[in-house]
Amino acid sequence: MIPTEDQSALQEAARKFSREVLLPGYQQRERDDAWDRELGREMGRLGLMGTDLPEELGGLGQDSITTGIISEELAYGDFNVSALPVNVSLNAAILMRHAPRDVIEECVPQMISGDKIMAICLTEPRGGSDAANLQLKARRKGDDFVLNGEKTSITFAYDADLFLVFVRTGAPEDGAKGVSAFFIPEGTKGITRTKFDDVGSRIIGRGSLFFEDVVVPARYMLGDEGRGFTQVMQGFDYSRALIALQCCGAAQASLDEAWAYSKEREAFGRPIGQFQGVSFPLAEGESNIAAIRQLSYHTLALREAGLEHTKEAAMCKWMGPKTAFDVIHQCLLTLGHYGWTHETPHQQRMRDVMGLEIGDGTAGVMKQIIARQKIGRAAIQY
């Protein structure tokens, strides 16, 4: 992927913001342990959110490759903050496809400006990757639906203003086909939240949401009844490539820092970069990240061309976080004991990136998708 001139300009803006604003505060933000909403607004003002969304809704009308570039650049400075533009692009696209016009016109611009955050609520306590098994019930009651149940492992659970909730409107036997999606506007009553004590990405506020007699107007059902599940799965392909690019950004930051250290730090009277035992693992890391980066952009290019890219997206999703984790680990070790202190960001990047080895589909689920794309039902045992 070679950026166009427009993309280069945006990339430059994102890079400047990422390195000058995000990077210096990356670790402090974790210590503050809270999402910084003003930061989201600043990204909104800089045009870093909704780059792939229509201009009339506040976006830039660019393509998804541009969104990928922004994701990668921002993650260089702060892996967690870079989750917001990904979130906006993914969620706004879902709203635009399925929500009533008034919801789109009100909420999408608010999301792009960084004023409102929307959380996708899919996973349930007994669920994990087995999403077809949803239990949160929605009962019809006049012009409304009444929701009862629990969602867990929700990104931005703690800070979200708007929700997209997947609920069972059909019978349990219907599996994925009995699932519908609802948009829940700000201020809806009956929702309570908890926040998890996670190993990383703490400002993202993963947590549980409890729905107790939550009343949602029927017109907030997104898409047809019983088609909710299929709708989200489409979005995942997109976000999987973006996630991989976030991981590439974080790994690249650690690589750049480790290279710089290897150039300055001396041992046995020479820069440690002269020892191939130091430089070669970094060269391998550069190579692996470079390859995954290009596969990710290729996946986005396939998307832009309207071509099938489920397999490629799954590849990005498992390789990106895993490789980034291993590469950052190597970078930490390059700095010796100094790398192992809290003074350097490598340890946090490892913890942050690790969350995406799990979230949005584990490596196992991704490999199963790839296998299914290659040999169909013969790959599936369940």
Add this chain to the structure above:
Amino acid sequence: MIPTEDQSALQEAARKFSREVLLPGYQQRERDDAWDRELGREMGRLGLMGTDLPEELGGLGQDSITTGIISEELAYGDFNVSALPVNVSLNAAILMRHAPRDVIEECVPQMISGDKIMAICLTEPRGGSDAANLQLKARRKGDDFVLNGEKTSITFAYDADLFLVFVRTGAPEDGAKGVSAFFIPEGTKGITRTKFDDVGSRIIGRGSLFFEDVVVPARYMLGDEGRGFTQVMQGFDYSRALIALQCCGAAQASLDEAWAYSKEREAFGRPIGQFQGVSFPLAEGESNIAAIRQLSYHTLALREAGLEHTKEAAMCKWMGPKTAFDVIHQCLLTLGHYGWTHETPHQQRMRDVMGLEIGDGTAGVMKQIIARQKIGRAAIQY
């Protein structure tokens, strides 16, 4: 990389030829232990050689990405045969940059048509990757140079008609700066050859060339005296990406065969593809190859855009053969003992691909290049 319509058409032609003509004879060709010149001519007729060379010389005037596509497709059928178009593109480009007009007009079309093969003669017995240390002497004698010495590890040593030889015209102390390049036309006297007993790629005929009082006209010196070494190094960046694509092609062939086997072969009453212990390693192989493929095409795109791509080319060169080897090994194991017989091509692909883990610069040399690109002289100990 998403192919354009023109590229798709060529890709389709290459694919058809590769799967229908090359693949069925892949193993037999090794048993015949000789280069099949007619096959080269057929590729010439099909427009698969010199795709990136000018139309007036018999090429197709396409870009290097197209050449990459062809390389990958052909390697799917026969890794060794796919070396020829790479050879043609690389060598013809060198001739076109530096050779006298009459040489270009005579030889380049012959190479593109598959009638003539040119060998690059760089490595020497005491050399390996240490190319600045060349010893083959060229003494000036009137309008000629007289060459004496030995080259080794030369691809197509046995079958080449034309040679590009790197010789020392300066003093040993001049290092790489005392090296010049000569074109040697067909039928020049004083050259003898041997062929190595290699583990793989046997039809490529790696071997030694002995030069005894070989007389070459001074006007066949390519480029300025003492600039030979720099000229070739430029070409290597290009061929490194193509080599990686050859490796991707070979690995993809094994992957496709292994997937097909995993779908049909049953154990414990089900297709073995249902066992994640079988399908996941294949899914990982698919992913790794997909990523390296895109990095390779990206490297070619950088070249097309006139941008720096030395680092990326080095990444392709070490990751491509290594990953392909490991992936093909996994595919062989997927077929169990059947894969371990000579009936299946995996063992040959492993042996063939392994040669490029070494040739044209080892993984160590590549990683050194990457490190130098990142931290400059601080990376170099010698």
Add this chain to the structure above:
Amino acid sequence: MIPDDDQKALGEAARKFSREVLLPGYLKRDKATCWDRDLAREMGGLGLLGVSLPEEVGGLGERSVTLGIVTEELGYGDYNVSQLPINVCLNASILLRSAPKHIVEEWVPQMLTGDKLMAICLTEPRGGSDAANIQLRAHRSGDDYILNGEKTSITFAGDADIFLVFARTGTVEDGAKGVTAFFVTEGTKGISRSRFDDVGSRIIGRGSLFFEDVVVPARNRVGDEGKGFTQVMQGFDYSRALLGLQACGAAQASLDEAWAYAKEREAFGRPIGQFQGVSFPLAEGESKIAAIRQLCYHTLELRDAGLEHTAQSAMCKSMGPETAFNVIHQCLLTFGHYGWTMETAHQQRMRDVMGQEIGDGTANIMKQIISRSRIGRAAIQY
């Protein structure tokens, strides 16, 4: 494992034979079309074949750790030949445990001297790792059994003089419990053989055996009817650690050669061993092989102590050949292109060791055994 004085003496004898007799002929033996009987007799004469067999039948009465030492030492010189002491000790002990006296007395001494070779005939075409699914039929007919069916993937199929054949005497529904073992000698009417065109271990002569109305006297039944499968399985655990040591021996030979080369070969004016890019992969290989070696000996110690060792044996088998393959590959690359010629042993060691990644239970089967040892039936999906 630290050898005692007796073990040291025997190990020293094996080492001398291995390095002075086996190693120099290793490459040449690859081209042989049959088993080298004289070599086997020489090993018999040196006492290397019956290490763990009782002294009263001509063995040395040593523990299995001692057999491991001999096996590893022999594997250093010739991976394939080192199969023989395992074969003799394992097969003779099966006969000693279960065969009628007349068989033991006639044949075991001849196995110990290297004069006669026994093949275990278990696997069938539709079988692979699913050994309980034996279909070769044995019908009782008066004082005889009549055998009909096919065995495949039999080690020493081409050269064995005597066979232990597992046949179904019960019904298919009896599974492993309907299987009986029979002792059959070469020359019995109705037996024919084929030899596979394997990638490695060619002197071992893996192949198929066809039984057509083969008459076996009832007194040549080994063990009771329906007890055949259990008897053989008892020996398998033990042999997996020995296979691991064969692989360690072969890898160590390549490592030693690679270290020696790294010490002598110069590049950039220094031994290549000074480049950590060269030395560290070898140091890693040394470390991995050292660890696996100790696990193998530990497994044999467990066996000698009468302790459970099923999971440990599976670990030896799943890690040993795979790691050895990768380590030898790295050694080959250390030699550059010279390593890639047929002149060095690395390519053959890779081909030979690879067979053991598959034979006697693939890595997947081994991992399944390990998993079952930890979580029981919860690990099994079939």
Add this chain to the structure above:
Amino acid sequence: MIPDDDQKALGEAARKFSREVLLPGYLKRDKATCWDRDLAREMGGLGLLGVSLPEEVGGLGERSVTLGIVTEELGYGDYNVSQLPINVCLNASILLRSAPKHIVEEWVPQMLTGDKLMAICLTEPRGGSDAANIQLRAHRSGDDYILNGEKTSITFAGDADIFLVFARTGTVEDGAKGVTAFFVTEGTKGISRSRFDDVGSRIIGRGSLFFEDVVVPARNRVGDEGKGFTQVMQGFDYSRALLGLQACGAAQASLDEAWAYAKEREAFGRPIGQFQGVSFPLAEGESKIAAIRQLCYHTLELRDAGLEHTAQSAMCKSMGPETAFNVIHQCLLTFGHYGWTMETAHQQRMRDVMGQEIGDGTANIMKQIISRSRIGRAAIQY
């Protein structure tokens, strides 16, 4: 290694203490700001601290293999606490070998009871792995030495009661031969400390020590002048195998927890252990840890037998922590998002074990030692 009855009994005691006392408090202890003296005293009371020390000073007089067993068992429950028996046995044996009688008699018993903690002060800010380069000065002044300088990366810097300080009494050119060891007690005027903000092993309290005109009586010199460095280096080889066993213990704890989870947790209507994508990575982890464990015990056996074990120790140290880190990472992922919370121990084990990838000689230093053991000076570039 198969434990004898005495070793089994002691191992059982250590196991019980480790699982019932250490393991339940492992996560909580991470947040402690100082070493838990009561825990140390409890271990002293159980005889776990002086395993390999002579009975006459209150130890158990066991071999180092036995100390390894205790270390591994304790590492299962708390990786950091398992550092203590190594610390006590190693340091007390240094004192026993070289310190004046009055020091031994006063302090060794208190170390054995867990009452007093000793820190080895070797590394300096400009030092790292280059330990012969010590700069902290000790000037003779009458019957005293005056120490000035800084030590860093000292284990137990925050809590130690007594210190063995390596200081330069000779000139800089003397290298390691100008270094002398001094015994210094807590409370001596002029010593100050800082504690690092480490990623893991926080209870260990790695930190710096500053010596400003610290007066040490000449009778507290340990060993002769200029002999300090050799004395400490003698102990290091031995401890590397123990560090390997600490890592094995920690990894085994995570493995056991992951297996248990794989057995209970269901997805798609079956235990997730039935998915080979889940069970096989655990089986691979079991195998690798099992192999490294045996190499560690083998190394200790070599030491107990008075045999060379430098290279083996380096192998334990380079492979143990790295492999344990990767295995624990895999265990964490087995738990999905639940594993990624602070509720499970995996994240802490990863952070703790990672410190040992760096401390006491990095993996690179270890590989250099291994390489040197194979090809001598040809392996060294500096």
